[in-house]
Amino acid sequence: MAQPFKKDLSHTTWDEVFARQMTRAGLMSAWIEALGLKPGDHVLDVGSGPGFVSLALADLVGPDGMVYAVDRSRDALAYLERLQNERKISQIQRMAADVGTLQPDDLHAGSALVTMVLHHADDPLAVLRTVHRLLPARARAVVAEFHPQGPCEHGAPREHRLAPEQVRAWCEAAGFKVLDERRQSPEHYMLVIERAD
Numbered sequence: 001m002a003q004p005f006k007k008d009l010s011h012t013t014w015d016e017v018f019a020r021q022m023t024r025a026g027l028m029s030a031w032i033e034a035l036g037l038k039p040g041d042h043v044l045d046v047g048s049g050p051g052f053v054s055l056a057l058a059d060l061v062g063p064d065g066m067v068y069a070v071d072r073s074r075d076a077l078a079y080l081e082r083l084q085n086e087r088k089i090s091q092i093q094r095m096a097a098d099v100g101t102l103q104p105d106d107l108h109a110g111s112a113l114v115t116m117v118l119h120h121a122d123d124p125l126a127v128l129r130t131v132h133r134l135l136p137a138r139a140r141a142v143v144a145e146f147h148p149q150g151p152c153e154h155g156a157p158r159e160h161r162l163a164p165e166q167v168r169a170w171c172e173a174a175g176f177k178v179l180d181e182r183r184q185s186p187e188h189y190m191l192v193i194e195r196a197d
Helices: 014-023 027-037 054-063 075-086 122-135 162-172
Strands: 042-048 066-071 093-095 111-115 142-148 176-183 188-195
Touching: 014 075, 027 054, 027 111, 027 142, 027 176, 027 188, 042 054, 042 122, 054 066, 054 075, 054 093, 054 111, 054 122, 066 075, 075 093, 111 122, 122 162, 142 162, 162 176
Parallel strands: 042 066, 042 111, 066 093, 111 142
Antiparallel strands: 142 188, 176 188
């Protein structure tokens, strides 16, 4: 019997979370295109969890780039560290922290992904404000979430999903300009945002 959903993911295992991240691989090309990522870039992966997205980003930015994988869970980052070691990937810097405590001196990212994370956050606006603070002027980020009008066959249950208009309002309140909003699948949507100053 499935355990009730908990924001901190304590109802599941990192193997299960990684497997769920893998099912969203088809969404990533739109995220990467929106950020214009290329070899040598530095990108922030907020709420990386066990790291499927971070690993894919590391392949893209290559050995001259850097992925900053930030997560509150040291266990999730230990899972990612094991996969990094197995695959001999050095261009991921794991950071065990609440994103709200990070300082610009801790990293030098030119863009960010905040994907399937805000519905886990106690204060989503604070997360977005911190991302704004960590990025340089005109930097882009992608925010992706589960749509509350989706079929809810995968991902967060409906009562934990965030409406696009609410996420847009938080992005704007955090100092971002929304460049694009689109439905990626029946379950998912994304916003492309840019630091306004």
